[in-house]
Amino acid sequence: MVQIFGHRGAAGTFPENTMVSFKACEKFRTDGIELDVQLTSDGEIVVIHDETINRTSNGKGYVKDFTLSQLKQFDFSNNFKEKVGFCEIPTLKEVFDWAQNNDFYINIELKNDKIPYHGLEERVINLIRQYEIEERIIISSFNHKSMFKLHLMAPDIETGVLYYRKKNEPWKLAEEFKTKAVHPNYKSITDEQIIETLNHHIAVRPYTVNDPFIMKRLIALNCTAIITDYPEIAAELVGK
Template sequence: MTQIFAHRGYAVSFAENTMGAFGEAEKAGADGIELDVQLTKDGELVVIHDEKVDRTTNGNGFVKDFLYKEIRKLNANKKGVKKEPIPALAEVLERMKTNKLLCNIELKNGLFPYEGMEEKVIDLVQSYGLSNRIIISSFNHYSIVYSYRLAPEIETAPLFIEGIYMPWIYSQSIRAKGIHPKHSAMSDKIIVNTMANGIAVRPYTVNKDADMHRFFKINCTAIITDDTVKALRIRKQYEKRP
């Protein structure tokens, strides 16, 4: 059965990459959550997508220029009444000890290389005993390979915007157990072939009904979606089939 990963939490209805959005995704029944990590000026792992805080908070500037105590004062819930801080990755992993969710951690180190990020993420995951419930992904494939070398027991998955020839061969060559392509970048045939070669396929960001139906029909490994509830509702139609 195709798993449902909540992209930045239940992001269609709640402030993305906040503890609230992750909690609501869990309540709704998601199989996993997807989140993004960056480093503060003093080397703390925080959960935020953009390199700048401007879009998702009431602050301005680059994540890398804030001290942890400064970035925690910002409000990451522009949509709602309740103030939500930018979470520390440790907070999310702490919450994971109380549930069975999987977690896809995307390393946001394409624009800024964030020295030591891989070690910090892996040390934290291992300290919480969550290695078997984490997938580390990134558009920076050098970072993916480095993560695998540091901790071969933690699954890695390169992210792609465009199609790639025989993606299972590439994945095997970098020891990745999964790939996370843009949902429009791979045909059904290539997805099925990739899975048949032992590589998990988790397309992003799957929000339209037609796209959800497409991936549930071929029993894709997982989808990464902003709308957990819609995805669960559509998946039910496929669960009833023999």
């Protein structure tokens, strides 16, 4: 059955990359969540998509320039404050603590394609090892060299290459960087390419699929997973 991953949690109806958004996915009976990680100035792994906090919080500045305690002072409820109240930025450790009580898969996107966070790969792997949840983790990035580095460091942890420009043979991209999956923008991969990539034993998880008609098409193709802002809709379509 096609798996459903909540993109940054349930980002269509809850503040993205917050614990309230991840917990909503439990109610929606999804298979997993997708989230993004970066490093604070004091080396903590925090869950946030943008390199700055400008869009998603009531603060301004680069994630890398704040300590964790400073970031915890800002409200990340974004446009959902009336619905959920104050939301603090979560750490990856807090997500893993929560994940001890469920069987969710966690797709961790390393946001190291613009800012080369030194040691991000090592810190993420060490935390995964600490919690012993290797089998539930997929690590992805637009920084494909980082995925190759991860393969060398932790070949037992699944990795995936993210991309948004069309590729003639997506499975070759995965083979080049030793990943077990491709995570394309859904507009960047054809039905034929999905089938051929799956035939090469490479997982295919398109993002960000929010149109129910496109969801149905990808489900019919037996895609590995769909990454969506509206996991409640996708879960219903696959009969969860």
